[in-house]
Amino acid sequence: PATKLLEHEVLAAKTTMRVGGPARVYAEPAGAEDLQHLLREAGARNLPVLLLGRGSNLIIPDHGVDGLVISLGHPAWQSFEPQPDGRLWVGAGLRLKNLCGLATKAGLQGFEFLEGIPGSVGGALRMNAGAMGGWMFDVVDEVRLMTLAGEIHTRKKAELHVDYRHCAELHDAIALGAWLRPAAGVDADAIRRQIEVYQKKRVESQPREPSAGCIFKNPPGGSAGRLIDESGLKGERVGDAEVSTVHANFIVNRGHATSADIIALVQKVRARVKSVRGVDLEPEVLL
Ligand code: EPU
Structure with a gap:
């Protein structure tokens, strides 16, 4: 099967955070057989495999991914x-x-x-x-x-x-x-009304700028957003990466953030919440 293998495909535009360098190899298989073929190829070339999904819950490093990045964007999926x-x-x-x-x-x-x-x-x-x-x-x-x-x-x-x-x-x-x-x-x-209720809640409580959704998991019985907020971190920045002023568990890209900015801010937030509130937050996104 002939899935096209693209070399050095830039990944930033394929993620919701809009950061990240190129994939060594990138492919969009057209079905299960194609996918099997790609996995064999990755095995033979000793390339790690990363499934991109919608690219909404991961931060791609600035230097990119030294492996095979697969997206299931083809209509077959x-x-x-x-x-x-x-x-x-x-x-x-x-x-x-x-x-x-x-x-x-x-x-x-x-x-x-x-x-x-x-x-x-x-x-x-x-x-x-x-x-x-x-x-x-x-x-x-x-x-x-x-x-x-x-x-x-x-x-x-x-x-x-x-x-x-x-x-x-x-x-x-x-x-x-x-x-x-x-x-x-x-x-x-009833379905439509329920969706409208959720949409309203989301628009009121979550930011619009590019982000990866919530950065940390909620700790058992607690709220990461509230802990970060109470640690005084809303609006905290590293470069163009910013702790959202709308919801503190979102880091938003204010324009030209790099992956390094975001990762530095994640570490800063984690350290501050640990020292102020004594809770070690666990990241939810793939970093
Ligand atoms: N809060 C603050 N300050 C903030 C943000 C939140 O005090 O800056 C407080 C809120 O007032 C509320 C509590 O924290 O009392 C919880 O906030 P929210 O209702 O926004 O829910 P969440 O626990 O922060 C979770 C999911 C979201 C999901 C929302 C809505 C996690 C880590 N987050 O957020 O999922 O959209 O519920 O249902 O489980 C994601 O996983 O990427 C994500 C965005």
Whole structure:
């Protein structure tokens, strides 16, 4: 199969934070076979593999990624297919925003909380992304994944070890897609109203500038945003990287931030919260 391998493809524009250097090799496979082929190639050339997803929960280093960066942006990965058994098959490359829009049109309820998450299905599965009190695995029935050796497996939710912002089985595997389970009840107006409530809350409480979403996980029983805020860090800057004045757990790119600026600011925030509040925050984004 002929997936084009691009050398030195710049990654900044493919991420929501808009920073980062080039990939040594970059590819967009057109299906599972292509992906298997790429993984074999990476193995043969001894290249580490990085799945980009929507690029919303990672900070690419300024010097780039010395490996094979794979994006599932090809239409082959964007399926949205209601099944005769009532489930919904979605491909790993489908954006959550599109999933939510298509589900609304199809009268499928239960996916409203995904609307504002700037990610794809694959990334959301890998990190069990969440918002508005829900998380991805709330709606998952089964996951199809590929190991880095190219084997394809289907796993029931009950077979997976899933936690807050974590799915163990996808740590070293690639999510290909999932069968989701819509909530019972079909009421298009209720779906739309719920989405509007979430949109309003998000616009009021989260920044608009380029970011990687929340930088740190919430500590058990606590709120990273509140801890950072109470440590007096809103507006703190390194270069063009800034702790958002809207929500303190977001670092925003005010224009020309570098990856190094962002990482330095993450370390500064972490150290300050540790010394002021005695809590060591754990990053949520891949740094
Ligand atoms: N707060 C402050 N100051 C701030 C930010 C927040 O005092 O600068 C307080 C709020 O007033 C509130 C509490 O902290 O009492 C929690 O804030 P919020 O409701 O915004 O939720 P969060 O716990 O900070 C979580 C997720 C978000 C998700 C929102 C909305 C994590 C790390 N964050 O934020 O997820 O969008 O809930 O449901 O779990 C992400 O993971 O990237 C992300 C953005």
